[in-house]
Amino acid sequence: METQSRFDLNNAVAAWRQELAAQTAISLEQARELETHLLDALPDLKQRGLTEEEAFWLARRRLGKPEDIAADFAKGNPGAVWRERVFWIALGALTIHSGLAALNGLVFFVVQLIGLGESSTAFKVVFYFAGIAAVALALWQLSRSNEGAALGWLAKVFTTRTRVALCVGMVVLVSSLGAAVGFWQALVTSALYHQPTGVVIEVLISVFRTALMNLVLPVVLAIFIVRLAPLRSAKS
Amino acid sequence: MYKPFMIAKDLVAASSRPLILSLLAEGESYGYALIQRVRELSHGEMKWTDGMLYPVLHRLEKEGLIESEWRSAESGRERKYYRLSQDGRRAFKAEKQQWLRVHNTLGKLWKLNPVSI
Numbered sequence: 001m002e003t004q005s006r007f008d009l010n011n012a013v014a015a016w017r018q019e020l021a022a023q024t025a026i027s028l029e030q031a032r033e034l035e036t037h038l039l040d041a042l043p044d045l046k047q048r049g050l051t052e053e054e055a056f057w058l059a060r061r062r063l064g065k066p067e068d069i070a071a072d073f074a075k076g077n078p079g080a081v082w083r084e085r086v087f088w089i090a091l092g093a094l095t096i097h098s099g100l101a102a103l104n105g106l107v108f109f110v111v112q113l114i115g116l117g118e119s120s121t122a123f124k125v126v127f128y129f130a131g132i133a134a135v136a137l138a139l140w141q142l143s144r145s146n147e148g149a150a151l152g153w154l155a156k157v158f159t160t161r162t163r164v165a166l167c168v169g170m171v172v173l174v175s176s177l178g179a180a181v182g183f184w185q186a187l188v189t190s191a192l193y194h195q196p197t198g199v200v201i202e203v204l205i206s207v208f209r210t211a212l213m214n215l216v217l218p219v220v221l222a223i224f225i226v227r228l229a230p231l232r233s234a235k236s
Numbered sequence: 237m238y239k240p241f242m243i244a245k246d247l248v249a250a251s252s253r254p255l256i257l258s259l260l261a262e263g264e265s266y267g268y269a270l271i272q273r274v275r276e277l278s279h280g281e282m283k284w285t286d287g288m289l290y291p292v293l294h295r296l297e298k299e300g301l302i303e304s305e306w307r308s309a310e311s312g313r314e315r316k317y318y319r320l321s322q323d324g325r326r327a328f329k330a331e332k333q334q335w336l337r338v339h340n341t342l343g344k345l346w347k348l349n350p351v352s353i
Contacts, residue, residue: 030290030294033267033290033316034287034290036266036267036268036313036314036315036316037267037268037271037286037290039313040266040267040268040269040315041268041286044272059286062285062286063285063286063287064285064286064287064288065287068285068287069287069288069290069291072287072288072290072291072292073290073291073294075291076291076294076295076298
């Protein structure tokens with residue numbers, strides 16, 4: 001059986017490169033270096049009588065699993081792993097906040113429609129935590145699937161510093177937006193109902209509540225992400 | 237399970253640093269050639285996966301012990317070449333002394349001739 005002619009080395013190397021790129025602990029330059037290693041190994045193996053396909057698989061096997069190489073890199077660079085996590089945490093927080101704004105509108109609409117009135121707060125709380133769980137789960141699934149590989153590749157377009165700036169910026173933006181909305185809500189409420197004595201308390205409670213929510217969200221996400229995607233070095 | 241014929245994983249990992257420093261002390265080299273040398277020298281008894289080498293090189297470079305440069309090889313493809321820095325030479329000498337001290341300590345127990353450090 002001649003299956004040799006069907007094997008396309010370029011495709012095989014490209015697929016392997018994608019697997020390496022999916023590992024956030026491996027930089028593009030390191031992936032390129034590993035690729036030169038693989039290509040260096042092929043002529044020697046072929047000289048020993050292996051076909052191109054066999055040589056490719058043996059060279060790949062000798063290099064080890066991409067996850068294991070990444071774990072070794074991560075051991076020497078925990079900072080990069082944390083920057084990566086912060087990126088996902090900030091992204092998750094942003095997604096949840098924008099998602100919940102839409103969800104709140106929907107919940108309000110449904111509650112009005114079926115006339116539940118008072119219990120709407122309970123609904124909002126349930127939806128809030130359901131939203132957090134859903135996004136955390138989605139991020140986890142993404143990080144393990146092929147789409148995650150594509151996203152990991154995309155994430156590498158940013159240099160590390162820009163990415164960190166982006167993360168911090170998003171967290172600050174989300175928090176300030178939340179606080180601003182709370183402040184504005186409190187002002188409007190007190191103006192509408194002409195309760196000047198209640199203004200200060202209303203504003204304080206509102207800002208405090210928003211700040212607390214903004215603080216709780218990244219912490220919950222951090223716990224999820226750190227637990228679900230630990231430094232893989234623990235395995236060895 | 238204890239496998240008496242292979243060098244233990246921890247020992248392989250611990251020796252990777254002096255090994256790479258010593259190989260580069262012989263002259264500039266690149267990843268694949270370094271692995272080939274280790275294979276030859278240890279007769280395959282040091283069970284390295286080839287990928288283990290690169291994180292070690294990366295760490296040594298970050299510590300400033302080695303320097304690297306992408307250059308075209310004769311084949312026309314680019315490779316990343318490594319060489320020892322000044323600090324790397326000092327680290328190489330220090331590592332060598334440490335390993336020989338360990339060697340001599342064990343050697344006394346095993347009635348071997350000590351190696352001069």
